[in-house]
Amino acid sequence: MTRRAYSFVRTFAPGPARDLSVDRHYLLCASAGVLRLEAQDQAWLLPPARAALIEAGRPIRVSIPHPVTTASVLFDVGFTQAPRASLTVFDLSPLARALVTECGRWGESDEPLTTYAETLFAALAAVTWRLAEQPSPVVVPAGRSPELRRALRLTEQRLGSEVRFEDVAGEVGLAPRSLARRFEEETGMTWRAVLRRMRVLRAIEELAAGDTQVTKVAYTVGYTSLSAFNAAFRELTGRTPTQYRASFRP
Structure with a gap:
């Protein structure tokens, strides 16, 4: 037993x-x-x-x-x-x-x-x-329909570069207005809000994986401004990237 x-x-x-x-x-x-x-x-x-x-x-x-x-x-x-x-x-x-x-x-x-x-x-x-009564806010929707799941995958694949909503919509075969409606219905969020969360999630991944400088992490996930990156990170996690990385360490 x-x-x-x-x-x-x-x-x-x-x-x-x-x-x-x-x-x-x-x-x-x-x-x-x-x-x-x-x-x-x-x-x-x-x-x-x-x-x-x-x-x-x-x-x-x-x-x-x-x-x-x-x-x-x-x-x-x-x-x-x-x-x-x-x-x-x-x-x-x-x-x-x-x-x-x-x-x-x-x-x-x-x-x-x-x-x-x-x-x-x-x-x-x-x-x-x-x-567990206080869940983490750092979560992104996975999507239900094939079109939205593909849109999410394409968005995630392009976080480090300039990603345009119109391009993503075209590649999944939907008009931008239709894809925007899909995001609202299936995730309760706009594509821009999902993109911001994805970038913070990828940043957490990079911060946990090693000692890469925070500035480099910001550029890796698609931010061209360190202040904008810090603001988005703090808004979602309540901490700066440096503080968050420190919490990973014993």
Whole structure:
């Protein structure tokens, strides 16, 4: 019989998206690098300062744009209550990160947890379930219709250059007005707002992947002004790029 809660750490090379579903409540963290998650017509990035809490049985799609090391904690459905939402992405507090590290001492095994370990896993569940009540705003819609999903892919592929809405509309076979309506109906956002979020998400990816200067990251994701980049980043995350990168580091 597998433990009621256990943890494991694994390192993965970059790879394409794959579907994932487990029969336990799943706390997924990146301890180095970054993961991309997609579910419920939305997409998130998971750098080291953030975690995903996934309800047992909830399918998600995971892709790895850069090498990544994950720290995962799995809870039997009888160990703790179900999360309020089937999938939530949120920022980890220093306490939660310390508990994830400490719980890493207990991997999958048929041996029962010690009383100390049970207490640690219960504390981790209590802390992260509470943190999940404040989801991260850094999310972009994935789209439902083939045309919008293609428009989103084209937009993302061109973040580092000048990307024009009219060109994207032409390539997906829709008039600009029709594509604009599609964005409003399927995402609740304008294309310009989605573009801004995509650029911030790509910047988070770059900030988590290494020590590239913030100015270079800004240009890489399509900004020609560092002040405009900082303003957009702070508006979405509540922090400057430098502050956000510092939160990735132990």
